[in-house]
Amino acid sequence: MKAMVQDSYGPPDVLELRDIDRPEPAPDEVLVRVHAAGVDQGTWHQVSGLPYLVRLVFGPRHPRVPVPGLDVSGVVEEVGARVTEFRPGDEVFGIGKGTFAEYTTAKTVVRKPANLTHEQAGAVAVSACTALAVTRGVEAGRRVLVIGAGGGVGSYAVQLATAAGASVTGVCGPSKVDLVRSLGAVEVVDYTREPLTGQYDLVVDIAGGRPFPVLRRLLTPRGTLVLVGSEEGGHWLGMGRQFGALIRRPFWTQRLRAPISIVRRAALDELSALLADGTITPAVDRTFALGDVPAAITYLRDGHARGKIVVTP
Numbered sequence: 496m497k498a499m500v501q502d503s504y505g506p507p508d509v510l511e512l513r514d515i516d517r518p519e520p521a522p523d524e525v526l527v528r529v530h531a532a533g534v535d536q537g538t539w540h541q542v543s544g545l546p547y548l549v550r551l552v553f554g555p556r557h558p559r560v561p562v563p564g565l566d567v568s569g570v571v572e573e574v575g576a577r578v579t580e581f582r583p584g585d586e587v588f589g590i591g592k593g594t595f596a597e598y599t600t601a602k603t604v605v606r607k608p609a610n611l612t613h614e615q616a617g618a619v620a621v622s623a624c625t626a627l628a629v630t631r632g633v634e635a636g637r638r639v640l641v642i643g644a645g646g647g648v649g650s651y652a653v654q655l656a657t658a659a660g661a662s663v664t665g666v667c668g669p670s671k672v673d674l675v676r677s678l679g680a681v682e683v684v685d686y687t688r689e690p691l692t693g694q695y696d697l698v699v700d701i702a703g704g705r706p707f708p709v710l711r712r713l714l715t716p717r718g719t720l721v722l723v724g725s726e727e728g729g730h731w732l733g734m735g736r737q738f739g740a741l742i743r744r745p746f747w748t749q750r751l752r753a754p755i756s757i758v759r760r761a762a763l764d765e766l767s768a769l770l771a772d773g774t775i776t777p778a779v780d781r782t783f784a785l786g787d788v789p790a791a792i793t794y795l796r797d798g799h800a801r802g803k804i805v806v807t808p
C-alpha cells in the first residue's frame with residue numbers, strides 16, 4: 496500500500512510517499528481502508544518529535560510507528576479475531592495507528608454517521624474530543640470566550656458551547672471571522688484589530704501567547720480558565736504554560752484547568768450523536784492528496800487552516 500513514511504524526526508519533508516506492507520490488525524483491532532485522515536497540530540509533533548517530551552510516547556530516537564496520522568474515517572476491510580462489533584464494509588471514524596496511508600489499523604473507532612462525508616468524519620476525533628472535554632459542564636446562559644476559535648479545536652468548541660446554550664465570543668484572526676460567526680458565536684473579536692474585553696464564566700485558551708494576568712482579567716470572580724494549547728513551550732517539555740498554571744492555581748479564586756485530552760470511544764459515541772442530528776458539523780477547509788502531507792502540515796503550522804484540513808489517499 497502507499498503511505499507517507501518517516502525514518503527520522505524532522506521537518507515535514509522528512510515524509511516520503513512509499514510502498515510498504517499493509518498492516519495486520521491485532522485481535523482487538525480492525526483494518527480500515529482510509530478515505531480521509533485529519534491533520535492537527537499533534538501531527539506536527541509526531542513528525543518533528545518536538546518537544547522532546549513527545550518522544551517518550553512516539554519513540555526515543557525515531558518514530559516507533561513510521562507512518563504518522565491519528566484521525567481517520569474509512570471502511571472496515573478486516574476485523575481482528577476478538578472484534579464482534581464491526582464487519583467488513585462498515586463505515587467508521589475515530590483514530591488509527593498511522594492514518595496517512597491507504598490502510599490503517601484502529602481500535603478506537605465508532606460507526607460513521609450516514610449524513611457525514613468521510614472528509615468530514617476524518618476531521619473529527621482529536622480536535623472534537625478535545626473540544627468536548629474543555630466545554631463539558633458549560634451551562635445555558637453562561638458567557639464563554641474561545642481564543643483560537645477558527646482552528647481545529649476552536650471550531651468545535653464554539654459549536655459545542657453554543658449547543659449547550661452558552662453565549663459564545665470567538666477570538667480569531669481576520670481570515671476566520673466569517674467562519675467563527677457561522678459556527679454560532681454571537682460575537683467575534685478579530686484580535687489584530689480589537690483588544691479582548693469583558694468578563695466570561697469560561698475562557699478557553701487554545702491559541703496561547705497571552706500572559707496569565709491578561710486572561711485572568713477576562714474571568715468572572717468564579718470563572719474558569721482552561722488552557723488547551725500553545726506552541727511556544729520550548730523544545731524540551733513544551734509545557735511551560737501548563738506548569739505556570741499549576742504554580743498559580745493555589746493563589747487564584749478562579750478555577751484553572753490544563754487538561755490533556757485522550758480520544759475514547761465514549762466521547763466518539765457522544766460526538767457521533769451530535770454530528771448525526773446536525774448539532775455540530777465539521778468545518779473542513781481543504782483536502783490534500785496523500786503525497787501532499789508535508790504541504791498540509793505547513794499550511795496548518797502557518798495558521799491558514801480555517802477549521803480543519805484532511806488528507807485523502
Ligand SMILES: NC(=O)c1ccc[n+]([C@@H]2O[C@H](COP(=O)([O-])OP(=O)(O)OC[C@H]3O[C@@H](n4cnc5c(N)ncnc54)[C@H](OP(=O)(O)O)[C@@H]3O)[C@@H](O)[C@H]2O)c1
Binds near residue numbers: 647
Ligand atoms: N490539551 C490537549 O489535549 C490538546 C489537544 C489538541 C490540541 N491541543 C493543542 O491546542 C492547540 C491548538 O490546536 P488546534 O488543532 O486547534 O490548532 P489550529 O487548528 O492551528 O488552531 C489554532 C488557532 O489559533 C489561532 N491563533 C493564532 N494566534 C492567535 C492569537 N494570538 N489569538 C487568537 N487566536 C490565534 C490561529 O489562527 P488565526 O490567528 O488566523 O485566528 C488558529 O486558527 C495546539 O497547541 C495543540 O497542540 C491540545
